[in-house]
Amino acid sequence: MRDDAEVQAFVDGAETYSPDEPQSDTQSALRSIDLPWWQGRPVPERRWMVRDWMPWGYVTALYGDGGTGKSLLAQQLMTACVIEKNWLGLETTPCPAIGLFCEDDQDELLRRQHCINRALGVDFGDLGHLHIIPRVGDDNVLMTFNRNGKGELTPLWQVLVTEAKRPGARLAVIDTAADTFGGDELRRAEVRQFIASCLGRLAREIDGAVLLLAHPSLSGLKSGEGTGASTAWSNTVRSRLYLSRPEAEEGAQIDEDLRILTRKKANYAAIGDEIRLRWQNGVFVIEGAPSGNFVEAIDRRNHHQEAEEAFLSCLGAVIETGRYASATPNSTCYAPKIFLKLDARRGFNKQQLERAMESLFAAGRIRVGPLKTGHRNIVQAIVKVVG
Numbered sequence: 001m002r003d004d005a006e007v008q009a010f011v012d013g014a015e016t017y018s019p020d021e022p023q024s025d026t027q028s029a030l031r032s033i034d035l036p037w038w039q040g041r042p043v044p045e046r047r048w049m050v051r052d053w054m055p056w057g058y059v060t061a062l063y064g065d066g067g068t069g070k071s072l073l074a075q076q077l078m079t080a081c082v083i084e085k086n087w088l089g090l091e092t093t094p095c096p097a098i099g100l101f102c103e104d105d106q107d108e109l110l111r112r113q114h115c116i117n118r119a120l121g122v123d124f125g126d127l128g129h130l131h132i133i134p135r136v137g138d139d140n141v142l143m144t145f146n147r148n149g150k151g152e153l154t155p156l157w158q159v160l161v162t163e164a165k166r167p168g169a170r171l172a173v174i175d176t177a178a179d180t181f182g183g184d185e186l187r188r189a190e191v192r193q194f195i196a197s198c199l200g201r202l203a204r205e206i207d208g209a210v211l212l213l214a215h216p217s218l219s220g221l222k223s224g225e226g227t228g229a230s231t232a233w234s235n236t237v238r239s240r241l242y243l244s245r246p247e248a249e250e251g252a253q254i255d256e257d258l259r260i261l262t263r264k265k266a267n268y269a270a271i272g273d274e275i276r277l278r279w280q281n282g283v284f285v286i287e288g289a290p291s292g293n294f295v296e297a298i299d300r301r302n303h304h305q306e307a308e309e310a311f312l313s314c315l316g317a318v319i320e321t322g323r324y325a326s327a328t329p330n331s332t333c334y335a336p337k338i339f340l341k342l343d344a345r346r347g348f349n350k351q352q353l354e355r356a357m358e359s360l361f362a363a364g365r366i367r368v369g370p371l372k373t374g375h376r377n378i379v380q381a382i383v384k385v386v387g
Contacts, residue, residue: 046268047093048091048093049081049092049093049095049170049171049208049209050077050087050090050091050092050093051090051091051092052090052263052266052268052269052270052273053090053239053241053263053266053269054209054211054239055209055238055239055267055268056093056208056209057203057204057207057208057209058200058203058209058210058237058238058239059195059199059200059203059209059210059211059212059236059237059238060209060210060211060212060237060238060239060240060241061177061211061212061213061214061233061234061237061239061240061241062074062211062212062213062214062241062242062243063214063215063216063220063226063227063228063240063241063242063243063264064213064215064216064226064242064243064244065215065216065221065244065245066215068243068244068245068259069243069259069279069284070175070176070213070243071101071103071104071112071175071213072112072283072284073243073261073284074099074173074175074211074213075099075109075112075113075116075132075173076088076116076283076284077092077097077171077173077211078097078099078130078132078171078173079097079113079116079117079120079122079127079130080092080120081093081094081095081096081097081170081171082094082095082096082097082127082129082130083120083122083126083127085120088261088275088277088284088286089275089286093170095129095168095169095170095171095208096129096130096131096167096168096169096170096171097129097130097131097169097170097171097172097173098131098132098133098160098163098164098167098169098171098172098173099131099132099133099172099173099174099175100133100135100140100160100172100173100174100175100180101132101133101134101135101136101173101175102135102136102138102140102175102176102179102180103136103175103176103179104134104136104175105134105136105137106134109132109134111282112282113127113132114282115281115282115283116282116283118281118282119281119282119283119285129167129169131163131164131167131169133163135179139156140156140179140180141154141156141179141180141181141182142154142156142157142160142174142180142181142182142194142198142199143157143180143181143182143183143193143194143197143198144182144183145182145183145184145190145193149183149187149189149190150193151183151190151193151194151197151198153197153198153201154182157198157202160172160202161202161205161206164202164205164206165205165206169206169208170206170207170208170209171208171209171210171211172202172203172206172208172209172210172211173210173211173213174199174210174211174212174213175213176212176213176214176215177212177213177214177215177228177233178214178215181194185228185229185230185233186229186230187230188230188231188232189232191230191232191233191236192232192236195212195232195233195236195237196236199212212237214228214233215228216228216242217229224244225242225264226240226242226244226262226264227240227264234264234265237265238266238267238268239263239265239266239267239268239269240263240264240265240266241261241262241263241264242261242262242264243259243260243261244259244260244262245258245259245260246258246259246260253347255349257278257279257280258276258277258278258279258287259276259277259278259279259284260274260275260276260277261274261275261277262274276288304355304356304359306346306348307348307352307353307355307356308356308359308360308365310344310345310346310348310353310356311335311339311345311348311353311356311357311360312360312365312366312384313344313345313346314335314339314342314344314345314353315335315339315366315382315384316384317342317344318335318338318339318342319371319383321374322373322374322375323373323374324371324373324379324381324382325338325339325381325382326380326381326382327357327361327368327382333381335353335357335382336350336351336353336354336357337350339353340353357382364385365384365385366382366383366384366385367382367383367385368380368381368382368383369381369383371383
């Protein structure tokens with residue numbers, strides 16, 4: 001990787017390039033598909049950087065409010081592609097990767113990469129094809145616009161293309177839209193030029209895919225859709241992902257480490273798919289998925305046992321006050337729901353208490369049986385198995 005001074009010198013010496021520069025008659029001619037030529041020939045298969053989530057040759061947008069972990073998630077994707085592993089359980093295309101990070105300095109990016117390396121079992125020496133460029137505090141605009149709204153690619157865009165092609169990078173991460181877009185985010189024409197003629201062209205130049213990180217608008221946050229200020233942002237990209245924090249369940253505290261990655265838009269796949277993630281030891285992991293680490297496996301088992309004990313404590317507390325807990329989900333006395341209001345739950349959420357209840361039933365430690373309530377009524381409720 002070049003040092004900052006060398007890259008800046010390259011930027012200063014480059015000329016501004018317009019995506020609409022005059023082309024030869026041959027280049028600008030409209031060419032239709034020769035459909036008869038394709039008779040009997042195989043149709044090209046769709047290529048993916050991340051199957052069903054990030055198409056090849058196009059721009060994918062990853063939206064998320066500040067502090068949700070977009071940059072970390074993108075850096076994990078870059079690493080997964082470089083070391084030929086899945087990303088969040090999803091199939092990736094092995095390739096070199098480059099990232100323009102405008103919000104984090106070198107030290108922060110190194111700390112983050114250290115956590116990723118530890119989680120994936122690799123060393124810095126294994127990452128020769130991972131090119132991370134810290135640009136915090138620099139001018140990172142990739143396209144500007146004149147009075148007529150015509151976009152012009154900046155010298156930095158040219159440098160980025162050159163630096164990406166040098167190692168053969170097929171994945172380019174741009175963090176963020178706010179730092180690299182030099183136009184008015186409410187002007188649809190300018191937004192479309194930036195996505196199509198700047199970042200889309202970058203994807204074509206490297207014969208790969210571009211992941212653009214962006215912040216949702218206030219209305220996008222309120223609606224839960226995670227959209228930008230103009231509909232052109234969502235309409236122009238081929239895939240749009242949204243990283244969000246789930247809302248707390250009734251009576252429960254917010255789980256600060258939990259995230260949901262949702263496929264909000266997909267031109268070539270179904271929309272609405274979600275992946276529940278948990279921030280753990282500096283990286284995102286799939287919620288509830290085994291890591292393969294023996295020590296962590298023991299921790300998870302102990303954590304589950306603690307959830308079972310918390311469930312039993314809550315059950316005892318409810319029965320002692322003359323109430324009862326039901327195993328029926330639509331009951332107003334559904335155990336995992338009413339336990340959320342008790343200190344005895346020890347911070348476990350509804351889902352964790354449900355899993356604890358299921359395992360306690362399976363182990364024969366609780367059952368559904370007759371129970372006399374404080375009103376001397378006999379109800380079918382959850383009771384502890386004695387002996």
